[in-house]
Structure formats: C-alpha cells, structure tokens
Amino acid sequence: MFFYLFLKSRKVFILFNYIILGIIQGLTEFLPISSSGHLYLFKNFWGVSEDFLSFVVFLHLATLLAIVVYFFKKLKEGLFNFRLLFYISLTTIISGIIAISLKRYIEILSNYRYFIAVCFFINSLVLLSIKNKSNNKELIDFNLKDTLILSLLQGIAVFPGISRSGITIVGLLKRGFAEREAFNLSFIMAIPIIIGAFIVESKYILFDKSNLVNMLVSFIVTFFSGILALLLLKRAVIKLKFKVFGYYCLILSILSAILIG
Secondary structure, three states: OHHHHHHHHHHHHHHHHHHHHHHHHHHHHHOOOOHHHHHHHHHHHHOOOHHHHHHHHHHHHHHHHHHHHHOHHHHHHHOOOHHHHHHHHHHHHHHHHHHHHHHHHHHHHOOOOOHHHHHHHHHHHHHHOOOOOOOOEOHHHOOHHHHHHHHHHHHHOOOOOOOHHHHHHHHHHHOOEOHHHHHHHHHHHHHHHHHHHHHHHHHHOOOOHHHHHHHHHHHHHHHHHHHHHHHHHHHHHHOOOOHHHHHHHHHHHHHHHHHHO
C-alpha cells in the first residue's frame, strides 16, 4: 500500500515537472528574455539528457500553434500581401544563412566562462535602448532595407541569451514602425523560423509511449502560457515598457557570470 502511494505521488511529481517545463517554455519563447539562453543555463547547472532536449524541440510545435492562433487574422491578411510575403521569405533565408554560419563560432565561444553572461548583457542593453517616440510605419511599408536589417538581427539572435523577439521588435521600432506593427511583424517572421528550426532538430525527437499523457499536458500548458506571454509582450511593446525585461536580463547576466564564472 505504501509503495502504491509512493508510486502515485511520484507520477504526480513527474507531471508537475512537465507542467513547469511547459510554463517556462511558453513564457521564455515569446518574452524578450531568450528561451535558448535559459536552456543554456539549465544545461550548465543541472545537466540535460537527450530526452529533455528532444522534448523541448517537441514543445516548439506548441509555441508555433500559439502564434498561428494569436495572429490568425493578421496571417489571413498577409497571405494576400505578396510583397510582404516576399520580404518575409527573403528575411528568413538570409537570417537562416547567417544563423548557420554563426553556429560553429557559437560552439567555440560557448566554452568560454562568461559567454552566456555577455549575451544576456547585450540583450539587456538592446531592451533598455528603447525610447519613446512617434512611430507610424505599417506592415505595408516594409521594404528591402528593413529586410536586410531584420535579417541581420534575426540571424544574430541564434546566440543563446539574445532574444529573437526582443532584438527584432527593437529593430522595427528604431526603423520607425508603429508599436503594434512591430509586435505583429516580429512574430509573423517567427513562423518560418520556428518551422525551419523544428525540421532541422526533429531528428532528435524521441516519443515515449508511456509518457504521452505528460507530454500532452505539457504541450497544452506551453500553448496557453505562450498565449499569455504574447498578451503580456504586446502590452509591454505598446506602452514601451521593455525596461523590466531589460533589468531581468541584466540581473541574469550578473548571476550567470558569478555562478558559472
């Protein structure tokens, strides 16, 4: 009887861990605090098994679904804007090439003690650099110059600790896009990137039939926490309240420098 209760409580404990992982994945994937940076810290402090990495790749489908559902109306409008589709496709291709080119250097740099601390520090500076000003550019105004700049920024975001959403939204705001448009465009651009990353990393996915319930629960939690993160970020972008995320990354930079260094 005691063993049965222990086993039952252990199952609840494992499920709780999957729920926590879903919350973390959903929030850090969309908030400008870098999900890859948090995963990097997780690997260094606690160690990560192949099963864990596989599961994180699987959860990217939940974050992708959250984007599609949240931006469904905008996506329908964008399907008929062939000019915007062209520029987004070009942005994806160029940023993908940049990210692949940088990957080898990231593997080398990751061996240095303060690598992740520096990346989080750079991300904090990016977020803290936003200033109140009148922006009015819309999605229809997206041009080739914007494409090239956003491609570079999105490619650099392959560094763990540098947030793709953060650096692209800031880049769009500095290019004069209205706050809502910067938010919308940043995540519309994320769709092909997430799909591409999932395809590349899908070979690592391992399905454990005995763990399907936990995986499904975590998937659902990731989806809803992702929707919540999008709501929070939209409000922060519109009100230009990025400083709280910037200070969070600055504190994380200092802590990671102390603990890892």
